[in-house]
Amino acid sequence: MISRNKWIILILLGLLIVGSLTACTSEYATNPTTQEQAAEPAPTAVPASPKTIVVEMNRNAGNLAVNEKLTITRGLDEVSQECIECHKAETPGIVNDWRESRHGHVSVSCLDCHAVEKNDPTATQHEDLEGTDTYISVLVPPSRCANCHPNEAEEFDSSGHYRAALQVEAKDGMQTLMLVHEGQNHPEFSNVTQETGCMQCHGMRIELDDQNGPTPSTWPNAGIGTIYPDGSVGNCSVCHTRHKFDIAEARKPAACASCHLGPDHPDIEIFENSKHGQIYATEGESWTWDSAPDAWEPGDYRAPTCATCHMAGIGELSTTHNVSDRLYWNLWGKRSAMRDSNDPMSALTGHGEEGRAKMEMVCESCHTPRHTEAFFRQGDGAVQLYNESYYDPAKKMLDELKEKSLLKENPWADEFQILYYHLWHHEGRRARQGAMMGGPDWAHWHGFFELQQDLYRMQDIYNYRMETGQIEEP
Amino acid sequence: MNVKKIPKWLLILLIVIVGFIALFVLPFFSWLIADEGLNRTAHADFCAQCHSMEPFWAAYQQDIHGGSSKYGFQASCTNCHLDNSSSVAYFTTKATKGLHDLLVENFGDPDNIDWEAMRESREEYTYDSGCLSCHNNLLSATQSNSKAFLPHKEYFSGETDKKCVSCHEHVGHKNMSDYIKNPNAAY
Numbered sequence: 001m002i003s004r005n006k007w008i009i010l011i012l013l014g015l016l017i018v019g020s021l022t023a024c025t026s027e028y029a030t031n032p033t034t035q036e037q038a039a040e041p042a043p044t045a046v047p048a049s050p051k052t053i054v055v056e057m058n059r060n061a062g063n064l065a066v067n068e069k070l071t072i073t074r075g076l077d078e079v080s081q082e083c084i085e086c087h088k089a090e091t092p093g094i095v096n097d098w099r100e101s102r103h104g105h106v107s108v109s110c111l112d113c114h115a116v117e118k119n120d121p122t123a124t125q126h127e128d129l130e131g132t133d134t135y136i137s138v139l140v141p142p143s144r145c146a147n148c149h150p151n152e153a154e155e156f157d158s159s160g161h162y163r164a165a166l167q168v169e170a171k172d173g174m175q176t177l178m179l180v181h182e183g184q185n186h187p188e189f190s191n192v193t194q195e196t197g198c199m200q201c202h203g204m205r206i207e208l209d210d211q212n213g214p215t216p217s218t219w220p221n222a223g224i225g226t227i228y229p230d231g232s233v234g235n236c237s238v239c240h241t242r243h244k245f246d247i248a249e250a251r252k253p254a255a256c257a258s259c260h261l262g263p264d265h266p267d268i269e270i271f272e273n274s275k276h277g278q279i280y281a282t283e284g285e286s287w288t289w290d291s292a293p294d295a296w297e298p299g300d301y302r303a304p305t306c307a308t309c310h311m312a313g314i315g316e317l318s319t320t321h322n323v324s325d326r327l328y329w330n331l332w333g334k335r336s337a338m339r340d341s342n343d344p345m346s347a348l349t350g351h352g353e354e355g356r357a358k359m360e361m362v363c364e365s366c367h368t369p370r371h372t373e374a375f376f377r378q379g380d381g382a383v384q385l386y387n388e389s390y391y392d393p394a395k396k397m398l399d400e401l402k403e404k405s406l407l408k409e410n411p412w413a414d415e416f417q418i419l420y421y422h423l424w425h426h427e428g429r430r431a432r433q434g435a436m437m438g439g440p441d442w443a444h445w446h447g448f449f450e451l452q453q454d455l456y457r458m459q460d461i462y463n464y465r466m467e468t469g470q471i472e473e474p
Numbered sequence: 475m476n477v478k479k480i481p482k483w484l485l486i487l488l489i490v491i492v493g494f495i496a497l498f499v500l501p502f503f504s505w506l507i508a509d510e511g512l513n514r515t516a517h518a519d520f521c522a523q524c525h526s527m528e529p530f531w532a533a534y535q536q537d538i539h540g541g542s543s544k545y546g547f548q549a550s551c552t553n554c555h556l557d558n559s560s561s562v563a564y565f566t567t568k569a570t571k572g573l574h575d576l577l578v579e580n581f582g583d584p585d586n587i588d589w590e591a592m593r594e595s596r597e598e599y600t601y602d603s604g605c606l607s608c609h610n611n612l613l614s615a616t617q618s619n620s621k622a623f624l625p626h627k628e629y630f631s632g633e634t635d636k637k638c639v640s641c642h643e644h645v646g647h648k649n650m651s652d653y654i655k656n657p658n659a660a661y
Contacts, residue, residue: 075621106620117644119651147641148625150634 070095075107079134083110086128097243108148113140121229124212139206139214141228145236155321156234162344164225165203166233174198181412191217199223201259203235224259248289251296253280256306263426265332266446270430270439271306279303294319298365308362315365317358324350326358329383331432334424335391336383375438382435382443386428390451394423397462406465414471416461423454512568516552524575526584529654533647540646549608554646559603571599589654596639600646605638 070088072081087110088095098104103112114136116123122137129136146153156162168174178198183190194204195217203223207215214220226235238259239250249255257268271277279302288300294313301308310326313319320326327350329336338352356376363372398420401407408414411421431447434440464473514520518540522531534540534551541548556571557563578584606612613630616622625641628634639645647653 075619106624108621112621117651118649150625150628150636150640154634 076109077111079129079132080109080111082128094243101244101246103243103245111136113144114138121208122212122214137212139219139228140237141230141232142234142236143228143230143232146232149236152236152321153234155325156236158324158342158344158349159322160324160344160349161224162233163349164201165199165205165223165227166225166345168198168202169205169227177412181410195221203227203233222258247293251289251305251307251312252284253277253305260306263430265429265433266439266442267306267433267437270434270437270442273434273439273441274437276303276305276438280305304362304366309359314362317361324355326355326362328352328356328359328380329432329436331383331436332429334395334428335387336432379436382448383432385448386432386451390428390455391424394420394455394458397458401462401465404466404469406469406471408471416458416465419454419458419461423451423458427451427454512565515572516550518551521551524579524584526579526587529589529650530647533650533653536648537646538648540648542648549646552604553608554600554604557601557603558607559601563603567601590651593643593650596643597637600637600639602638 070084072084076084084095084098098109103109111134116135116137118133118135120135120137122139123135124137125132125135142153142156178194179185179190182193182197199218199221201223203226204218204221205227206229207218208229209215222235222238224235224238225233227233237245239255240246241249253268253271260267261269272281283302284305287302288296291297291300296308296312297314304312304314308314310323311320324339324344327339329352330339330347333347337348339348339350339355340352341348341350343349360369360372360376363375367375398407398416401416407417411417427447427450430442431444431451434442434444434447461473465471518531518534521527536542539549539554552558552564552568557567609615612626616626629636644650
């Protein structure tokens with residue numbers, strides 16, 4: 001009896017061992033399949049071992065959720081840890097950016113920027129926060145960035161960038177152009193030219209819906225002058241895109257180029273046309289982009305980018321987020337004048353002579369004083385030629401035609417007024433900005449050559465209207 | 475005249491006693507009374523007796539600085555709202571702010587003050603010296619906290635004009651806007 005029981009036990013034990021071995025083997029057999037499926041979005045990943053896959057996946061902003069838990073306890077509050085745990089699956093791009101950011105390194109996390117007080121007009125709670133004391137907003141105004149970066153925000157508030165959305169909002173002519181002409185007074189879609197165009201660079205006054213979230217007609221927008229519900233103005237993530245907020249990114253010309261391009265202010269094209277741009281295009285990839293603020297100097301680069309001249313703490317200068325600080329002229333207005341105003345809402349914000357002195361210090365970090373002085377002599381000449389030989393005569397003709405009621409009511413259907421607009425807003429800016437930033441093709445072919453063509457055509461139209469008293473030519 | 479001359483020893487004793495009272499006893503009691511007076515008029519239970527202070531009292535009760543924490547530590551109104559940089563500064567601000575509040579509460583129109591808008595000028599009626607008299611080791615405390623290091627470094631090195639409440643804009647009174655709208659809001 002006893003020996004029979006012993007045999008039964010032995011057989012059962014044997015079955016158990018064989019069973020577990022089979023289970024283990026099948027787990028091993030299925031595991032690589034799971035990993036391969038997981039690795040699909042990252043075709044470059046070579047699934048040599050599970051560890052390798054994890055690394056490759058992360059680099060490709062894949063779904064972090066398929067990997068092991070992303071548990072971060074270092075310096076993070078519990079709620080932020082929970083944010084990350086879910087958002088690594090829901091919005092892996094955001095979590096990946098943050099992981100690689102300097103914010104991530106110093107434990108600045110979700111709630112440090114997104115938490116708001118319960119009764120803040122932008123306060124929201126998604127499901128997982130309901131019943132808790134934590135309120136968040138998708139909107140992070142520059143006033144919140146200023147809590148840790150006060151000087152950067154203050155400098156920005158004195159710069160021309162501050163005005164970007166406020167001036168569009170204030171100008172009736174701009175509103176008419178966007179809604180009536182470009183939007184064709186469409187009952188439903190007249191605002192889309194503003195939504196998809198203007199506000200994506202200039203910014204917009206953010207409006208809130210009844211759930212405290214931003215309305216789709218005002219957000220998302222990547223405008224530098226965004227006006228937030230708390231009244232603060234600006235949008236740091238335009239140049240330091242979220243959620244990496246990278247200093248290196250903002251130092252590259254691409255950060256500026258998403259707005260400073262095209263027929264009316266082809267600044268990136270001018271840069272590419274310049275010798276600075278040539279050197280950048282040749283070897284910029286190998287330069288040092290992440291030196292500490294105020295310590296990014298020649299040697300880290302062989303030629304400047306937009307940020308080097310207009311913002312960087314090169315030589316004795318200090319870093320500034322006031323992009324108007326080193327300018328002499330206003331080069332985008334109808335007629336160029338020396339900057340002389342403390343008001344960021346003024347077209348002449350800045351101080352011309354001080355600005356020029358600072359810019360000369362920038363140039364002389366690499367060039368001789370003789371070179372610098374001669375360069376500005378050439379550029380200043382171009383600006384004054386535009387003022388005196390193109391803008392002034394054009395304005396004089398416009399005023400005379402206006403006085404004699406020889407302008408069409410709709411300026412966008414009147415050839416003379418269209419030419420006038422192109423003369424200052426397109427060709428005139430290209431000539432002035434091309435000259436002042438070393439882009440000869442823009443100064444000349446897209447600039448002064450076009451300017452003289454505009455002027456001669458305007459003179460023809462002017463003469464016809466003055467002689468005949470008629471607007472339309474036969 | 476038959477006035478008995480006071481003995482010299484008695485005169486000296488009297489002078490000593492009167493001098494002692496004048497120099498030590500009276501100042502001691504007047505200090506005691508003044509300190510007691512200042513202390514009794516420093517806390518929320520005194521300040522909230524004025525009708526217009528009710529929303530701020532209610533919001534303060536909900537806040538960590540009002541004692542709503544596991545440690546139960548409570549800052550007084552005057553810890554934040556008077557200049558704590560010296561006794562003279564404390565007394566001066568106490569007198570001027572106190573007199574101002576007394577006049578407005580009794581002869582002004584406190585119900586029609588836009589308190590919400592007044593929050594924008596919070597830097598004018600809170601004092602960093604108050605914050606720093608309790609958080610007196612803040613500089614070294616924040617040096618070991620990478621997240622707090624950068625903003626406080628700029629503050630302590632004088633690179634920014636910001637004050638404590640510029641960034642910590644809701645400190646001291648939790649959900650204050652709710653209470654301003656409805657002082658009886660219960661939570």
